[in-house]
Amino acid sequence: MSGRILLVDDDDAVRVVVAQALRRSGHDVRTAASLAELERELVSHPPDVLVTDVVLPDGDGIERAQEVLATRPGMPVIVLSARNTLTTAVRANEAGAYDYLPKPFDLDTLTRTVAAALARAGSSAPVEPRGEDLPLIGRSAAMQEVYRVIARVVSNDLTVLVSGESGTGKELVARAVHDLGARRAAPFVPINMAAIPRDLIEAELFGHERGAFTGAGQRNAGRFEQAAGGTLFLDEIGDMPIEAQTRLLRVLQSGEFTTVGGARTIRADVRIVAATNRDLQGAVASGQFREDLYYRLAVVPILLPALRERRDDVAELARHFLQKASDEGLPRKTLDAGAVAALEAHDWPGNVRELENLMRRLAALSRDDHIGAAEVQGMIGRAAAVEPVGDVGIEAAVRAMIDRLARNDPAALDDGSLYDRVIGEVEKPLIEAMLARHGGNQLRAARAIGLNRNTLRKRLDVLGIDPVGRGAD
Structure with a gap:
């Protein structure tokens, strides 16, 4: 010790x-x-x-x-x-x-x-x-309440439902519940219910036997078996189909399950932590989510505040993400008082995830070691043109851009320039993001995008992007 x-x-x-x-x-x-x-x-x-x-x-x-x-x-x-x-x-x-x-x-x-x-x-x-052992950062009163609830549940196996907007850190809360609890030596197994095709959810959760359906050439253990003795994190539980909800409820009630196509009963030795960015009570009222399952999951509810509701934590989070970027090989940067004020004034529709992405871009693309307010505001403005809010997707972002043009420059919708405008709005942040991800290395960024290096260099000049270093090329 x-x-x-x-x-x-x-x-x-x-x-x-x-x-x-x-x-x-x-x-x-x-x-x-x-x-x-x-x-x-x-x-x-x-x-x-x-x-x-x-x-x-x-x-x-x-x-x-x-x-x-x-x-x-x-x-x-x-x-x-x-x-x-x-x-x-x-x-x-x-x-x-x-x-x-x-x-x-x-x-x-x-x-x-x-x-x-x-x-x-x-x-x-x-x-x-x-730092990664304690990923939840914040001194605000809202986060202290989250800490207090976590403290009360780590010593038991009560089911936890974490709710909050996209990007608030729901999986970090789930991991903290696991890492600080008695099951920390066993696996933490996440599954995103929104990312699984409807007809495969039961097989993903409970596993399947060989020959259970077309293409099932061998037995596969599901997430319940993989998480045995540990924690199963059901992310975006609000997107689970109603028929799969029924089977999950039976498992939570009985503590047992069978694989798809199997007959042997298996004990469900897991702690359940679920998360959602949806209004589950509203989904219950509309018939999209089972009321009995909701109450099985929400034994201990934890509501994560949006970042705009905990502005006192923005500066500390921003410095943490800059340090994390530096630890991963990006240039070391600091924020001046004006930059901090600009960050605290932003509403952060993408929450902590948006802040982390912004700090990574600033670490990679900022020309100076000391970041000021103008650079923060400029980077936020460029990102806002194409960055979707939460998980609404690129389609909604494009529609928002078209609506913005219709209000501010309606002629642009009829002058034949719309395709180039939209592609241009997407191309610049795409290249900047890939440069940031690869520490300014143009060769690696070009390969990731699908361009050759010379083409990428030309696009940097055309778009006015100032690359950060040459990396290995």
Whole structure:
């Protein structure tokens, strides 16, 4: 273990989720809910780092931390507090705390702070937690509520229904429920119900026997079998055909299933997490979704907020995605205050997914190391011309562009230029996206698009695209 951590907090949910996160980072974590429990743990299991709340049922955490530091000066203390005032921060500093984190705080920030504290204290092998282990980022009140619900479900197998707009990170929530729970050593198996042909959904979910239907040359295990002991993530559950809903309901009720064409009963040893961007209650009312299945799935509902409803998180998310792009080989970039303001002012119809894509494009295509407001606004404007909102698709984006021309330049619909206009609108962001994906390497981008390198270079000149480096070519 990289370090012994004593976590003191009287909030059960906070203790569960923080302790799980620290354990996933390789630490030996003990918890206490009061100063009395803290005293017992200090004697029986002396920690390398003390993480403590301020307001505890039987006293003040900062005062006790100061006393602890008087006898153990080499032990870092990290103070947490929901009383996010200047006075609290000053008191923590005067007490000698290593750091002070106001609630609500981001779990990744806390794990990094603990790792840094251990490193300073000379821990034998401090482990820097990987960002992908804690993919949910945000300090906003809306995200803190999501964290609290996750904390309450990781210790049980209750079915979870995650709802929210496209691009809000529903699969990340599902993975967090799995990764922090008792089934984390077993598989996490996702299946997108909207991507499976109607006549193949049952075979995909439950598997099939050889000869069960034309083309079934051998037995195949379905997703329920593949996820045995772990978590089955049913993405876009609202797009599941009604006939398949009936069979899924039977499995959830009985805990058993048979393969297509099979007779042997198989136990469904999985945790179910479902997700949707649709209004399932509305679908129930219209007869498109079974009411009894809805209530089987929505045992624990989690509503993910749209990014426009958590603007306080935009800057932190943007910097995280720029760092992620840098880790993957794209140029390292930073945002100035104007760029952050421009990002926070945008409504983000594509939510976190749209923000991540924008940061990747900026990392690859921005000329300067420091990104400003004008560049952010320009990139958002170019993307908006063709980028569909959520999952509505390219057809809707083209229709929106035509409607825009009809309002702003109606003559363009009759002057014979419409084909070139539409293709031009699509071509530039397509080339920019492929350059971004391949780190500015024109040869690889050309191959991905289906052009030869010389043709791509000509199109870069015609379209006014400034390529980022020559890569390997």
